[in-house]
Amino acid sequence: MEKLKAHQLGVKHKAVSVFLTNGGKILLQQRALGKYHTPGMWANSCCTHPHWQEDSMACAQRRLQEELGIIQDTLTYVKTAEYRADVGGGLIEHEVVDIYWGEMPDPEAYALNPDEVNAIAWHSLDDIRALIAQQPQQFTPWLKIYLDQHADFLADLA
Numbered sequence: 302m303e304k305l306k307a308h309q310l311g312v313k314h315k316a317v318s319v320f321l322t323n324g325g326k327i328l329l330q331q332r333a334l335g336k337y338h339t340p341g342m343w344a345n346s347c348c349t350h351p352h353w354q355e356d357s358m359a360c361a362q363r364r365l366q367e368e369l370g371i372i373q374d375t376l377t378y379v380k381t382a383e384y385r386a387d388v389g390g391g392l393i394e395h396e397v398v399d400i401y402w403g404e405m406p407d408p409e410a411y412a413l414n415p416d417e418v419n420a421i422a423w424h425s426l427d428d429i430r431a432l433i434a435q436q437p438q439q440f441t442p443w444l445k446i447y448l449d450q451h452a453d454f455l456a457d458l459a
Contacts, residue, residue, distance in 0.1 A: 304350055305337065311385070311393030317361045318398050318443070319347040319376065320455065321405040326423040327455070328405065330369070332441070333419050338388045341419060343432075344441040348398075357399040365403075369421070370412025376401040379454050386442035394443065400454070426455055 307314045321328040328346040332339055347368050351360035358376060365371045379402050385395040408423060424432065430448060433440050447455065 308338065308388070308392040308394060311395050313383075313385075313395040313397060314350065315357070316348065316350050316394075316396035316398045317357050317364070317401065318345050318447070319361050319365060319373075319401045319403065320379075321346040321365075321371070321373070321403050323405045323408045323423065326408075326425055327429065328408070329422050329424060329429065329444075330418045331420040331422070333415060333417050335416065338390060338392050338394075339441050341439075342441045343422075343439055344444050345447065348443065358401065361399075361401045368414050368417040370414070371405070371410065373403045373405070376403045380451070382447070382451055384443060384446045384450075386446060388442055396443075398443075400447075400451070402454075426452075 302312060329343050330346060331343050332341060334340045347361065347365050349360060349364040351357055358378065361376055362373060365373050379400040381397060381399050383397045385393065388394050411421065413421065433445060433448065437445065
């Protein structure tokens, strides 16, 4: 099933999320303004859907390079989480997500793909929570779910 169709029907499907950290800060990306859902909203470092039968680690590494121009060979699997979220426009993400973490030694080593990413920012976990409290509409539903339901792993990583 195509990704858009899965989101229109709210069908549960596989996904991958990556959190990159450096010096106690987490890399957030602002989604490109042309994305078909949640354009311009802030999300975790990278998130995507694997190709059919693609290994989730390989998918995470591929999308880091495609979205952010980052080659990250040392990702660590953190956990698998499931969530269901309304992402607007009649679309539902119902995802089973393999979550990965990586330390980014050089926070300036990136090349944004403008079709995928509008901007990036580095923030502490406390700062992210404060920003979400101030302007929740600027953050993706899944980032808010991760902070609400999976903050234990984020606190350990940052």
